[in-house]
Amino acid sequence: MKGSNFFWYLLSILAGFLIAGAILLLNSKDSGSPIIIVPAPTPLPIKVYLSGDIENPGVYLLPVDSRIEDLINISQIIIPPESDINLASKLYDGQHIQISSNNSIVETNTITITNSEKININEADIENLMLLPGIGETKAKEIVLYRETYGYFDTIEDILNVPGIGEATFNQLRDKIATNSVD
The missing domain is CATH 3.10.20 (Ubiquitin-like (UB roll))
Incomplete structure (x- = not known):
């Protein structure tokens, strides 16, 4: 009888620990990272x-x-x-x-680039991007895809985030691109 009471005593303590652990586990669940909703960029005229x-x-x-x-x-x-x-x-x-x-x-469809004119990388289509030095069809498509995925470029340096465009290409583009068509 003495051993039987001891068994029930241990079983009660073990059950208490299990219940307390379950309560702690359920109450301490990580709610995850907050979701931040970012509005879509407003297209420039x-x-x-x-x-x-x-x-x-x-x-x-x-x-x-x-x-x-x-x-x-x-x-x-x-x-x-x-x-x-x-x-x-x-x-x-x-x-x-x-x-x-x-x-x-x-x-129509006349676009001429002079030394003083710049191509807006936030608005230009593939054909106009291909007028830039060092930009062929593949890189032009990458620029458009990047813009559609991540939104407008804030600065001309952001074009370095586009796959396939490095410092050498950027140095060719620096004076020929812009990010804002409204002066």
């Missing part, structure tokens, strides 16, 4: 130069993914329905649109 036989030539600021129709509407140009202008064509930063007297576009 694009600048398009409109010229030709029109009343309101000049540089227009438009949202990214704007079309020629948007430019026509904001510049208040009246285009007859029989015009051959493709109103659905997408615009891009730095583009020059020239409208002739017969309401057709004389020149």
Whole structure:
């Protein structure tokens, strides 16, 4: 009988430790890292130069993914329905649109880089990025992929985070790229 009481006494103590351990384990669970929600970057407007036989030539600021129709509407140009202008064509930063007297576009998709002009790496498409020294199709695609994955570049030095772009390439690009198309 004495051994039986001792057994139950030990079993009770062991059960108490197990219950206390379970309670401590359940109450001390790590809740993990807090989730931080970062808003998507706000796209910068694009600048398009409109010229030709029109009343309101000049540089227009438009949202990214704007079309020629948007430019026509904001510049208040009246285009007859029989015009051959493709109103659905997408615009891009730095583009020059020239409208002739017969309401057709004389020149589109014109981009010229001079020593004073820079390509905005936050807005440029693959074709425009390929105009940069040391940037072929593969690196241009990497820049666009990086931008789509991580958002806009804050500084031109951030382009060094793109796979395949090192110091040598960056030194070629330094004076030819920008991150902000709105001065």
